[in-house]
Amino acid sequence: MDWDDERVPQSELAAKEIELFRETVRRVKRTMPFYAERLRDVDPDAIRTPEDIALVPTTNKADLRAQPYPSAIGVPLTDVMELHASSGTTGSAVVTGYTASDLQLWRTAMKRVLQRAGVHRGDIVHNAYGYGLFTGGLGFHYAALETGVTVLPISGGQTQRQVTMLRDLKATVLTCTPSYGQHIAEVMRQMGVAKDEMSLRVGVFGAEAWSQQMCDEIESEMGITALDVYGLAEIIGPGVASECAEGHKGLHVSEDLFYFEVIDPQTGKPVPDGTLGELVLTALRREASPVVRYRTGDITRVIPGSCECGRTTRRMDHILGRVDDMFTLRGVNLFPRDVESALLDMDALAPVYQLVLDRHQALDVLEVHVEPRETEAERGVLAAAVQRRLNEVLGVSVMVAVMDPLSIPRSEGKAVRVVDRRKLTYAR
Ligand SMILES: [Zn+2]
Incomplete structure (x- = not known):
């Protein structure tokens, strides 16, 4: 299967995902003591349907924290090319590793994010996500490199300078958190820089839950299409799912890279499409830090039906809250x-x-x-x-x-x- 192809029939995609899930279980049981124990009773060969997958034990943040670096790395440490850490807003940070193949996986997932946003050669990406251990900055940096477009690695902060640069270098794509996007718009107003002095066409905003009102505000103040992107360091970083510019209604999940499920957070059972529940993710091709059925704590739903853009990958809704709020x-x-x-x-x-x-x-x-x-x-x-x-x-x-x-x-x-x-x- 061509990794860039999001137009393969859903049935073919679904069969491929189950096969990859089976391989993932087989591999982690062999390479990681944690999964050898947790998935002790799981026979990979018996996994044939989504219902079989739904019976595989889940993992959560506490499980990852209980394995301090490098015990959760599933490859020889010499094969780890890059390390990142989650922001650690609650409790200690989770360290996650990337092999060369994992970095390519990430670049592929991130390239799709820009493709869905309609980014093409000749575009300039103003990347105001923070660079560093946080995966946002480098994730979008790789996205631009993989797509073959210009990237300005400006990172966050010095907002007046951001506005001047946006105007003078004529960036067409803005990437940052939605709250920072709002702040840039506010500083534009204060500096008396009008939106038609900018060349921006589209923004890809993530790493925070944001409302429709916030999206509308950013779109009108900046004169852009504001798209949502979702991901988390425990799985890969940004790039698990994102909105397409054509549909602009829910986030296409890169299902052939990340298996996703929505479950009832209390019973752990899958919920029907369209029903709210907790997002559970499995990194299907991750080598250094594979995660099986990770409970994200994020609330969303599967959006039923197909998208007008023609992509066959299923969509999830914007993150609607945290399980703790339920x-x-x-x-x-x-x-x-x-x-x-x-x-x-x-x-x-x-x-x-x-x-x-x-x-x-x-x-x-x-x-x-x-x-x-x-x-x-x-x-x-x-x-x-x-x-x-x-x-x-x-x-x-x-x-x-x-x-x-x-x-x-x-x-x-x-x-x-x-x-x-x-x-x-x-x-x-
Ligand atoms: Zn679409």
């Missing part, structure tokens, strides 16, 4: 974001809310606290409208309390969106 109401898994997106559509509400979970006579109850935008709003009518909307969107009935204006605590950092009083009850 709560369960009468057997239905819910995320604050589900409620948030329903509420943000309602103009009569202030953009704050709080979710209070409680238990009344052995029945779980969700009370959604909202605030009216106008003091004189008719609260009974508003509460009924919000309740109708939420019942419809969430598929489970909730209670709504319209609070006094400015009574819901405002965020000074990470907002407390969910108050779970059921846990207090258990503690008594």
Whole structure:
């Protein structure tokens, strides 16, 4: 199979993925003590269907942390060409190694990211991802080299200089985190640099979860198409999945390189396409740091149907949150974001809310606290409208309390969106 080809029939792709998964299991059991133990009862030859794969034990971040470098490297250390480390925002960083073949794998995956964004010879990539142990900078650097386009390795920071360079060197492609993209747009405004003084056409933003509103804002302020890219150091770095410019609706996963599944984070069972769950990834061709069924903790869903761009690789949705934010109401898994997106559509509400979970006579109850935008709003009518909307969107009935204006605590950092009083009850 041609690695650059994202147009092979899905059935052919699916068969290839299972074969590669089988080979991966066989290899890691042989080369890595951790997997020899964890996959002790798994017979690679018996893996024939996605259902068989779903029975293979998963791994998580704690498993990786429990194997300090170099115990999780599956090749002789002399074959390791590059080392990276995850940002380590929670707990210690995970070190990951790349052989020459792994680096080529990464370059291939990253080339696809630029191809999906419509980047071609003659383009100039202004790469404002941080260079260093963080995989963003070098990942996009390799992408540009592999695609054969000019790259400006400017890294992050010195934003006024970034704006001047963008204008003077006429970059056509911007790559950075979405929040930094927003900041560049803000500094452009402050410096009085108009978007039509720039030559930018497209931006590829990742390494952070970002909302549709943020995407719309970046697109209008910079006059570009803003695309999402997903990846993580534990698997390869950026390049696991990205949006195409034609469809601009969900991220194509490079399925022949990374096997992906979406599971119910509580039962561990696969969920149907279109249903939210936890993203699980297997690096299919990784040599130095292979990972089998890694639970990413990221919430997404498989987008059903095919994309208008003609690529046959399946798409996942933008990352909608973290598993840690999930709560369960009468057997239905819910995320604050589900409620948030329903509420943000309602103009009569202030953009704050709080979710209070409680238990009344052995029945779980969700009370959604909202605030009216106008003091004189008719609260009974508003509460009924919000309740109708939420019942419809969430598929489970909730209670709504319209609070006094400015009574819901405002965020000074990470907002407390969910108050779970059921846990207090258990503690008594
Ligand atoms: Zn597409």
